[in-house]
């Protein structure tokens with residue numbers, strides 16, 4: 001693990017402020033930290049501290065560092081809500097073998113909004129005096145860039161379908177039950193893209209999703225890996241997908257067929273079970289609804305289950321995210337066999353796509369989504385982006401239908417990068 005600067009204690013001060021306008025409009029130019037849904041959440045900028053980790057240790061090193069930093073911080077917090085006081089935004093690679101590792105970033109400035117309360121937190125390391133903060137609203141673009149080109153990433157569509165077919169064969173041979181296979185697409189824009197515009201477009205078009213930005217990974221995810229708030233644990237599990245048609249009546253009929261589809265219900269059941277099993281050791285009670293509901297998004301509909309639990313121990317939201325990752329929603333069942341098959345046939349490093357992304361506060365409360373419907377910005381090239389989408393493959397899956405489903409899942413991020 002490398003940390004820079006070496007885990008200095010933080011000094012954080014949170015004060016109430018009056019409504020400063022939409023959170024995403026407050027972000028100044030430069031690297032943006034964001035976790036926003038329906039106008040609530042957190043945005044941050046500046047960097048008081050960064051902790052990075054690699055390999056299988058990427059979560060452990062982050063958890064250890066944050067626990068140490070949180071316990072040694074000097075905190076003056078007049079608001080005392082989840083997300084006030086010092087917070088760290090984080091993003092972690094899907095695979096322990098990925099070069100992308102994991103990162104926690106503690107911003108210098110955080111602005112938060114929750115249920116009619118707005119707050120401003122300033123954070124410094126080494127007992128430095130925080131610079132005065134002037135909140136300024138920045139108008140955002142209302143349109144995505146024109147003339148964006150998309151090209152296949154690691155696998156052309158035909159090759160990806162062949163990989164899906166291979167996975168179906170392995171499932172039918174009884175080697176594994178479910179595997180989530182992903183593909184990447186490269187976007188090249190004609191002009192430099194301001195990540196803040198991408199965030200505003202996503203948040204405007206996908207209000208049911210959590211719009212996030214951490215260390216160049218941006219997206220709007222519908223899937224909450226885990227949220228911890230004052231001892232209450234919630235996870236929104238998604239698996240089982242159908243594309244929308246833009247015809248409401250037809251979509252309702254499709255939603256009903258999704259809720260009855262044995263293929264999708266089976267795929268969903270694997271994902272719910274993986275989350276409930278991983279939460280059980282940390283909770284006194286868990287509640288798993290008997291059947292899923294259908295979550296309607298503008299591009300797709302998903303089978304969804306909200307699993308809840310009451311925390312039994314002092315586990316932090318970051319620990320829970322590490323324990324839950326990778327759920328069967330993004331990896332498969334059984335996990336080790338599915339992960340092995342993904343590594344063997346996907347042909348790419350997922351980077352931080354499909355890994356946990358979110359934030360944690362000093363009390364351990366926080367929200368960690370699964371980084372889906374996202375793009376990795378290129379640190380060297382503001383016109384190049386890697387987009388990702390994956391699909392749960394089970395016995396009875398059809399490669400052509402999975403390709404179409406992956407395209408539907410790419411729509412939000414493609415739409416934010418191209419007119």
Ligand SMILES: C=C(O[C@@H]1C=C(C(=O)O)C=C[C@H]1O)C(=O)O
Nearest residue numbers: 238239240241329389390391392
């Ligand atoms: C893997 C993705 O989505 C996951 C897979 C789903 C499915 O196969 O039905 C549904 C939601 C997510 O859990 C993705 O969007 O890239």
